[in-house]
Amino acid sequence: MLQPKDPAQKIELYLKQVRSGLRNLPEPQVADILQELRSHILERAQSDGTLSDAATDAALQSLGRPQEVASLYVAENFMARAESSRTPWMVLRGVFLWAMLSLKGFLVFAVCLIGYAFGASFFIAALAKPFNPQAVGLWVSDQNSFSLMLGMTDSPRHGHELLGWFLIPIGCSLGGGTILLTTHFGLWCIRRFRRARATLGLGGAGD
């Protein structure tokens, strides 16, 4: 790709790269962000109304890599929404974004995904129990190996069911508790991550 020579072109290329990293945000917010960054760059680089090449380079360098700036905006935005909504879906979306930025984020995403899947399976089993009481349950194997199976089975020939109708209250409370705990865990991690990301300029430690 040709390197732009003109300072104005350099600024536009920088902003274009920031824009490409802001794909997940609504367009009015993206336009506002780019306008603010443009204003900042012009403020730093302009002298007597003219843009010098060296001052433009210095202004862009001071801002940092465009992908990094964009990822900070995206992370702050989604994580602020996750914290304010506190719904499992928004927490998962926030953590997913983090997962794309670091290995630690990926591990937290995996834990949250497993937590929500575990909680949801208890809920679904509790809800399905009245519709098919013979097949839905927590099954334990009668054979040598000890194994538990939660859910629906067509032929529970080698096992017996443990909970009976208690599956409904136990499934609801275990499912709800697991989902609640996972949400709190996700939000706690998000808050720690945000504190670390917000101050990368101070040295980048923490994540």
Next chain:
Amino acid sequence: MIANRIETPASPSTPMDKWEVQLRKGCLELAILASLWPGRLYGLEILRLLEQDSDLVITEGTVYPLLSRLKAEGLLDSEWVEADAGHPRKYYRLTPAGRRRVAAMGRIWSRFSASLNQLLSRVLKEEK
């Protein structure tokens, strides 16, 4: 260049460096909110004020996402103002919730630092 003035380790390697970075991180939000206490400022003014009045300066590209988050949390308001410079500037100001937050944070900080200074005065005196 603003971000280079501060003697913060670029990549903290020793436990002391890491401790210093963590300490600064904890104060950043308070510093930004406090810089807006007297009135509205735009991003570059906030950076310059932090450079001038505190030992806390963040990389320029970091301050804007942070301001955006503080606004999303309802602690700041913003408005675009046409300027003589030829391009508009986005000014930030504290909301009533932001003023309450920074006052509460300031009280905690003041109490905490006073008691820690008292504790440290003996250490620093004996070290001399």
